[in-house]
Amino acid sequence: MVFKQAVAASVKLFHPEDNELAFLYGINLYSGPLGSSSETLTIFADGQVDRSPCGSGTSGLIALLYHKGLIKEGAERKVVNSKTRSVFFAKVVKQVKLKDTPAVITEVSGRAYYTGECTFYHEQDDPQPSFLIK
Numbered sequence: 001m002v003f004k005q006a007v008a009a010s011v012k013l014f015h016p017e018d019n020e021l022a023f024l025y026g027i028n029l030y031s032g033p034l035g036s037s038s039e040t041l042t043i044f045a046d047g048q049v050d051r052s053p054c055g056s057g058t059s060g061l062i063a064l065l066y067h068k069g070l071i072k073e074g075a076e077r078k079v080v081n082s083k084t085r086s087v088f089f090a091k092v093v094k095q096v097k098l099k100d101t102p103a104v105i106t107e108v109s110g111r112a113y114y115t116g117e118c119t120f121y122h123e124q125d126d127p128q129p130s131f132l133i134k
Contacts, residue, residue, distance in 0.1 A: 001047055003027050016101040026050075028057035029082075037078035052110065053079040053088040059106040062090045066104055073104075086110070 008024050015021035026044025038061060042054035050057075058079045065071045076091045088110035096103050122130075 001027075001043070003029075004043070016098040016103075026054075026057070028054060028061065030061065031082060037080060039080050039082040041082050049083070051081065051084050051115070052086045052112070053081045055088065055108045055110075058088050058090045058108050062092055062106045062108075063104050066092045 004024060004027050007027065011024075013022040013024060026042055029041045029043070031039045040053050040057060040061070042050035042052075042057045044050060044054075061079065062071070062077060065077070066073070071077060071092065073092045073094065076089050079088045079090060080086070088108055090106055090108045093105045093107045096105055
């Protein structure tokens with residue numbers, strides 16, 4: 001996570017409405033020209049790779065492209081995971097302001113699939129009240 005550490009050390013993150021949202025959870029790597037589609041790879045948490053193009057990352061990409069004037073409001077953009085070839089489509093729905101900060105509302109669509117299910121139980125007489133799995 002060298003990229004994530006470098007960004008976290010050099011960029012001051014902020015959120016105009018909630019400071020608890022001003023953190024860096026992962027990074028999205030983009031390849032190719034910023035034309036009508038983009039290829040991405042999302043690395044998050046402790047180095048896990050997202051099997052999809054990542055909804056949050058796709059929203060961020062669309063907001064960035066809009067900010068740079070590379071796409072217009074309502075223009076749909078194809079975003080592809082460079083490893084799995086999963087596809088999302090995204091667009092800027094409208095411009096808004098969060099306090100005094102210009103922002104956009106984005107819309108992301110795609111297909112999701114179940115990959116597993118896990119259930120944890122806590123028995124009533126278990127002396128351990130809770131635990132963290134990492």
